[in-house]
Amino acid sequence: MVLGWLIRGCDQMAIDEIFGETRPVLAPTKSALYVWGYNQSGQTGRKCEEQNLRIPKQLPPDLFGCPAGANSRWLDVACGREHTAAVASDGSLFTWGANEFGQLGDGTETGRKHPKKVKLLQNERVISVSCGAHCTAAIAEARENDGTISSRRLWVWGQNQGSNYPRLFWGAFSPDTVIRQVSCGAVHVVTLSEDGLLQAWGYNEYGQLGRGVTCEGLQKARVINAYAKFLDEPPELVKITQVSCGEYHSAAISEDGEVYTWGLGNMGQLGHYSLQSDDKELIPRRVVALNEIFVKDVASGGVHTCAVTTEGALYAWEVVNLVN
Numbered sequence: 309m310v311l312g313w314l315i316r317g318c319d320q321m322a323i324d325e326i327f328g329e330t331r332p333v334l335a336p337t338k339s340a341l342y343v344w345g346y347n348q349s350g351q352t353g354r355k356c357e358e359q360n361l362r363i364p365k366q367l368p369p370d371l372f373g374c375p376a377g378a379n380s381r382w383l384d385v386a387c388g389r390e391h392t393a394a395v396a397s398d399g400s401l402f403t404w405g406a407n408e409f410g411q412l413g414d415g416t417e418t419g420r421k422h423p424k425k426v427k428l429l430q431n432e433r434v435i436s437v438s439c440g441a442h443c444t445a446a447i448a449e450a451r452e453n454d455g456t457i458s459s460r461r462l463w464v465w466g467q468n469q470g471s472n473y474p475r476l477f478w479g480a481f482s483p484d485t486v487i488r489q490v491s492c493g494a495v496h497v498v499t500l501s502e503d504g505l506l507q508a509w510g511y512n513e514y515g516q517l518g519r520g521v522t523c524e525g526l527q528k529a530r531v532i533n534a535y536a537k538f539l540d541e542p543p544e545l546v547k548i549t550q551v552s553c554g555e556y557h558s559a560a561i562s563e564d565g566e567v568y569t570w571g572l573g574n575m576g577q578l579g580h581y582s583l584q585s586d587d588k589e590l591i592p593r594r595v596v597a598l599n600e601i602f603v604k605d606v607a608s609g610g611v612h613t614c615a616v617t618t619e620g621a622l623y624a625w626e627v628v629n630l631v632n
Contacts, residue, residue: 339381341367341394349390350421351405372402372423388439388492393446394423399433401426401446409442410472413465417472428474429463440492440553442467445499446474447487460487462499468510468526469497479529480507493553493571493608498560499529504547506532506560514556515590516571522590535568536593539584543591554608559615560592565602567615568592575611579625598623 443466
């Protein structure tokens with residue numbers, strides 16, 4: 309049994325009271341995709357006229373070219389504003405839904421209500437995928453590698469990414485950099501290297517790129533090299549192990565299990581008692597409310613953030629006045 313607490317503002321409640329007793333989860337030999345919610349652009353992949361699916365429905369294997377009952381398994385799935393992407397166990401990437409900015413990666417701007425493989429990545433084994441509002445990013449490794457190619461490379465496409473097709477993107481990283489993770493916000497993207505460095509690019513009107521300033525227009529990729537561990541001390545470089553982008557804010561975990569957040573904080577999504585720049589934090593700042601708590605996972609929603617500790621506790625924060 310895993311015991312923990314859900315904290316939202318000043319309310320606490322045992323996780324087991326919400327979810328019931330937790331049980332060990334075995335890695336499945338088969339898995340399925342379930343979809344629900346808004347369906348205006350066909351982002352649920354269901355062949356129906358309903359604009360809203362209120363109950364989760366399974367997407368049949370034959371929708372992805374697999375015979376019924378096939379031993380299929382899914383490695384990752386991501387949702388954008390109105391498009392979806394999923395990674396199959398063979399490394400294939402499927403996309404469907406809205407495509408007005410080329411976020412499906414098929415070279416067009418025509419939406420599609422059924423999943424289809426991203427052909428340009430057929431020579432790659434996709435490992436993970438992230439969807440922004442109107443863009444997509446995937447980490448993949450070449451199926452054939454003579455050792456001269458980085459084992460994990462980043463591909464980007466869609467809004468503000470320079471192409472309707474997947475294209476290799478290094479940004480401020482060198483071409484031999486191994487990419488560990490990528491996360492897309494509404495109009496910004498953050499990538500994590502295996503060495504624990506973050507680089508960010510996109511729009512920065514709310515400081516979501518962590519550069520210490522706000523600026524207008526599309527910004528090139530730059531490594532984030534200043535983290536505010538203590539407000540009364542100079543910022544320092546921190547090794548990062550995970551990152552997650554919300555709509556206009558970002559969150560990251562350091563190797564010491566500390567959570568750093570930056571960007572827009574008007575709804576309490578940064579988890580700070582007060583903000584250093586009106587309703588924003590312009591560089592990554594440590595969430596002191598989680599002091600001496602080792603966090604292993606963080607997830608950013610549109611205007612809220614959640615974190616899971618190594619002991620199985622769940623923390624959440626959003627539109628809460630932490631001063632009170």
